[in-house]
Amino acid sequence: MLVKLRVAPLSLLLVAALLAGCGGDSGGKAPSQVAVKVNKAEITVHQLNEMLSRAGNVPAEQMAQASSAALERLIDQELLVQQAIERKLDRDPRVLQSIDMARREILARAYAEQAVGAPERPGDAEIATFYTEHPELFAQRRVFNLQEVNVRLPAERFEELRTQLAAVGNIRNLTDWLTAQNIPFTANAGVRPAEQLPMELLKGLQRMEAGQVAVSRTPTGALLIFVAGVREEPIDQTRARPFIEQFIANKARTDRAAAEIKRLREAAAIEYVGDFSAPASAAAPAASADAAPAAAPATPAGGEPSVFERGAATLR
Numbered sequence: 001m002l003v004k005l006r007v008a009p010l011s012l013l014l015v016a017a018l019l020a021g022c023g024g025d026s027g028g029k030a031p032s033q034v035a036v037k038v039n040k041a042e043i044t045v046h047q048l049n050e051m052l053s054r055a056g057n058v059p060a061e062q063m064a065q066a067s068s069a070a071l072e073r074l075i076d077q078e079l080l081v082q083q084a085i086e087r088k089l090d091r092d093p094r095v096l097q098s099i100d101m102a103r104r105e106i107l108a109r110a111y112a113e114q115a116v117g118a119p120e121r122p123g124d125a126e127i128a129t130f131y132t133e134h135p136e137l138f139a140q141r142r143v144f145n146l147q148e149v150n151v152r153l154p155a156e157r158f159e160e161l162r163t164q165l166a167a168v169g170n171i172r173n174l175t176d177w178l179t180a181q182n183i184p185f186t187a188n189a190g191v192r193p194a195e196q197l198p199m200e201l202l203k204g205l206q207r208m209e210a211g212q213v214a215v216s217r218t219p220t221g222a223l224l225i226f227v228a229g230v231r232e233e234p235i236d237q238t239r240a241r242p243f244i245e246q247f248i249a250n251k252a253r254t255d256r257a258a259a260e261i262k263r264l265r266e267a268a269a270i271e272y273v274g275d276f277s278a279p280a281s282a283a284a285p286a287a288s289a290d291a292a293p294a295a296a297p298a299t300p301a302g303g304e305p306s307v308f309e310r311g312a313a314t315l316r
Contacts, residue, residue: 035071038078047074115260119252122245130244131237136194136206138240143193144205145229147171151178151185153221161222162215171213171226193233195243201225 034042051070052058058066089095122130131138149171151161168174171187178185194202204214205227214225 036075038075039082041078041082043071043074043078112257112260116253116256119249119256122248126248127241127244128237130248131240136202137243138237139234140206141194141232141234142206143191143231143233144197144227145191145210146189146205147226147228148188149175149178149185149224149226150187150218151183151221151224153183155217155221157183158217158222165213165215165224171224174224189228 033044033046035045035048036043048067048071051074052066055066055070084090084095136142153161164177165174168177175185175187194206197205205225208214208227208230210227210229212227216223
């Protein structure tokens, strides 16, 4: 999501005041923009503010401590940079390539932020409609205790996995079987409210109860979600409003960004060359999903990241 976190302006002013105060009596001169000198290099207040901005909105009472820690990190970084330049690593082809990639990413993000702009704040009617259309997030909101197992195995063994799951009856016994079979897997567990789950997963979980398991194919094997527990925790429209506003705003940004990319692609002369002359479709095939025996219909789940890592990012 193209959202750049910034420290509150008051906090930035506090940083400048703190640093200016460290120099004692300035004799009427304007406070220096230099925070610290490292050998012959200087670290400025602007660099410090930029690092602090990446930490989000730091409370005023924590600003002095945060500024001190950030400044020490900048000093460490500067010392390493100086050593890298001394050893001419700034001329290393791999380093130059990384610098170029970082530059491209920064420029692309800067343009995207400018092109997308700030979306209009949604009105009462739009808020009410969204609340009504998404009971799984609000009026029928649930909190899930989930266990997830992401299994890497050949596609031809998927049915064997389903059969074994039905036979052993629970995730613990299944992971014992996977270990005995030398089948690699990763397991995660946690308590997650509806808004912290991927929207496509939530729709399936909403129909499930404690003790049920959903299993689906993924590009590298299978994903199993076991509902260890669930409780109802609805929220009314008043409490939900800030989340809805953020969701709608983020969706508007995403839609605008996609539209701008589409416009730029249509206007550009793009020619694939050599081995890339017949590129694969940008849209990955949808992963097929099958429910495990005695489970509610499974939710599509494709890709490697854990559901706990993906989350409903647009609600954050």
